[in-house]
Amino acid sequence: PAAGTPALRQAIAGYVGQTRGVPVVPEQVVVTPGGKPVMFFVIMALAGPGDEVICPDPGFPIYASAVAFAGATPVPLTLREEDGFAVDPDALRALVNERTKLIILNSPHNPTGGVIPSAALDEIARLAVERGVPVLSDEIYSRMVYDGAFESITSRPGMAEQTVILDGFSKTY
Known part of the structure; x- marks a missing residue:
């Protein structure tokens, strides 16, 4: 199968x-045999020439590579040390436009370990639902949250229908 x-x-x-x-x-x-195929499948299914995909920066380099492979433009979402390398919802909102076809989230974040706070996840979810932009939530490090509990954007209202969770065995087992 x-x-x-x-x-x-x-x-x-x-x-x-x-x-x-x-x-x-x-x-x-x-x-799938690893997380990379899921990244490519989702990005290629949702984005193409003339489209944009928002990717965390710094971030896993394969995100931008897969976006470029699909013919779309990777749009870096700068994660700042002073914010704990978490997504700033206002910075994200400033990047979303009519060409945005996907938002990639990674929390806990590779390579920084930053975790998106609960309130920020709420704001990001509202933005994604309001603008109708799907989210690829890379949650491969979900079991490596040491302060508090892991939270997925998928649990926010309206997000189960427009989120693809990327998770796997390799980082934990």
Whole structure:
């Protein structure tokens, strides 16, 4: 089965539902050999020439590479040390326009370890829903939050329908 075995997809759906606070069914789960294929699949499905994808900067270099491969323009969202390398919702809002086809989030963030605060996730979710922009939420480091609990943007109102979660086994197990 190209999307993964039914038992594995069922187990992952249960885990994601439990840890993200949203109902997930196995048909929403796709198992790939690593996280990079998911990045490419999502970006190529949503963006192309003339489109923009907002990517965290600094960030995992594959984000911008995949966006460029799709023919779209990567738009860097600067993460500042004085903000704990978390996304500033106002800075994000300033970048979103009619050509924005995807927002990539990564929290906890690679390479800085920054975590997007709960209130900022609320604002980002409102912006994404208001503007109709999907989110690729790279949550591969979700089990590496040491102060407080991990929070996914997927749990915010309206975001389960427009978020793709990227997660995997490699960073934890």
